[in-house]
Amino acid sequence: MEEIVSAVLDAVHKAGLVEVEVSARHVHLTQRDVETLFGPGAKLEPKRPLSQPGQFLSGQRVTLVGPKGRKERTAVLGPVRGAAQVELSKSDCVELGVKAPLRESGDVAGSGAVTIEGPCGSIHLEEGAIIARNHIHLTTADAELLNLHDKQRVSVAVMTERPVVFRDVVIRVSPNFNCRMHIDFDEANAALVSGFTLGKIIR
Ligand SMILES: [Zn+2]
Incomplete structure (x- = not known):
């Protein structure tokens, strides 16, 4: 089961999709x-x-x-x-x-x-x-997979009923991170974020 979950997560990250968390x-x-x-x-x-x-x-x-x-x-x-x-x-x-x-x-x-x-x-x-500033935490492995580097800025489409594209989102890379995008409540409310939400990294 764990292998399946990890394979699914790899595929998700490879597609440039990242879970959105609200701070x-x-x-x-x-x-x-x-x-x-x-x-x-x-x-x-x-x-x-x-x-x-x-x-x-x-x-x-x-x-x-x-x-x-x-x-x-x-x-x-x-x-x-x-x-x-x-x-x-x-x-x-x-x-x-x-x-x-x-x-x-x-x-x-x-x-x-x-x-x-x-x-x-x-x-x-x-x-x-x-x-x-909204940002994405990436592991070193995910950053390599997506060809992104620390401090890089990207756009992210938050996939909801009222989708919002955020620009100038900072990429942060560390081997110790878990892959997540962090936005605040104003940003989440603007995009009607509720429950599990994915963002798609676009460039
Ligand atoms: Zn964060």
Whole structure:
């Protein structure tokens, strides 16, 4: 059975098809931030693994605070990182009154300001709020199969009842990735994404 599944997945990837996953608003924190928000010695508690190996949804939640609003029960993803990052949709930005630029994950220099509240404290980020650029995680093997390379930009047709073609989608390649496209809720809603959805890489 596993062999059949793997053969089907190979055929799917070879055709340039990739599963689309929708990322809700979330934060990445440093260990120091975790202790400020959740108390001295606190650690992120893994609740559920995410599709990319080693990444997890934690059991902890925070509140995001901007000049115009609050977002309670915002997810915290782990493991901890070297810099805090808050990933928002454009709709979140409008509701919070936060000005976040479109960026690739990790590129937070000069990005938006936002406050994060936890049960034991709060932190104000002068930078860290971004609208994450949509992207595709590919394994090295899949990238070779599709003749794509890290940082390349492609277009992707999301195959739904109301199909949307996204341009300038970033390809990210690592042997440790699982093959997935990541879009935010605004993008998913624009394309009426619901349930299992495939995107087709077009060039
Ligand atoms: Zn991703």
